[in-house]
Every structure is written in C-alpha cells, then in structure tokens.
Amino acid sequence: MDKQIKIEQKAVKVLKEIFDPEIPVNIYDLGLIYKIDFDNNSNLNIDMTLTAPNCPMADDLVMQVNQKLSEIVGVNLVNINLTFDPPWDKNMLSEEAKLELGLL
Numbered sequence: 001m002d003k004q005i006k007i008e009q010k011a012v013k014v015l016k017e018i019f020d021p022e023i024p025v026n027i028y029d030l031g032l033i034y035k036i037d038f039d040n041n042s043n044l045n046i047d048m049t050l051t052a053p054n055c056p057m058a059d060d061l062v063m064q065v066n067q068k069l070s071e072i073v074g075v076n077l078v079n080i081n082l083t084f085d086p087p088w089d090k091n092m093l094s095e096e097a098k099l100e101l102g103l104l
Contacts, residue, residue, distance in 0.1 A: 007038040007074055014068045021057045025100050027065070031092025034083065042076035044069055049088045
C-alpha cells in the first residue's frame with residue numbers, strides 16, 4: 001500500500017480517538033476534519049474546524065490534534081489550518097455520530 005494512504009489512514013484512526021469536550025463523539029465523525037493530506041515532504045496537512053468559532057476549548061483541541069498526529073511514525077511536521085469556511089453544521093456528522101447522538 002502507498003505510504004501516503006497508510007499515513008492518512010493512521011491519521012483518521014488517531015483523529016477518531018480525540019473527542020470534542022462538549023459532545024461525546026470523536027472529532028472525525030463530528031465532521032470537524034475537512035482535509036487530511038500527507039505531502040511529499042512527509043508533512044501532514046490538516047484542515048479542520050470547530051463546532052463554533054468561539055469554542056472555549058479551541059486551543060486545547062488543536063494542540064491535542066497536533067500532538068497526537070505528530071506521534072505517527074513517518075510524519076515530519078503537522079500543519080493545522082483552522083477554518084470556518086464552510087461553517088460546521090449537524091449535516092457534517094457521520095452516520096455513526098448521528099446514531100450516537102440519537103439523531104437517527
């Protein structure tokens with residue numbers, strides 16, 4: 001399997017272990033991760049958002065994502081782009097998250 005695909009799959013696995021402090025669902029299934037890209041320089045580039053721009057846990061959550069993804073063997077640097085475009089909404093939840101939250 002291609003190294004890029006392996007690293008990106010490991011990143012998804014790691015992101016599924018990080019939970020939003022206010023919602024009992026991991027940040028990947030919440031739809032907070034917009035892009036995962038492992039580039040030719042072995043950098044992991046992440047586009048992510050938060051459920052609200054004024055989230056009081058924003059710094060902690062971004063720091064946790066950076067720390068956990070940096071532990072993946074083969075990753076040189078983790079670059080996190082925090083964006084609010086498009087703004088997060090409940091339609092971004094995975095089916096698993098909707099089930100967990102009783103929305104199905």
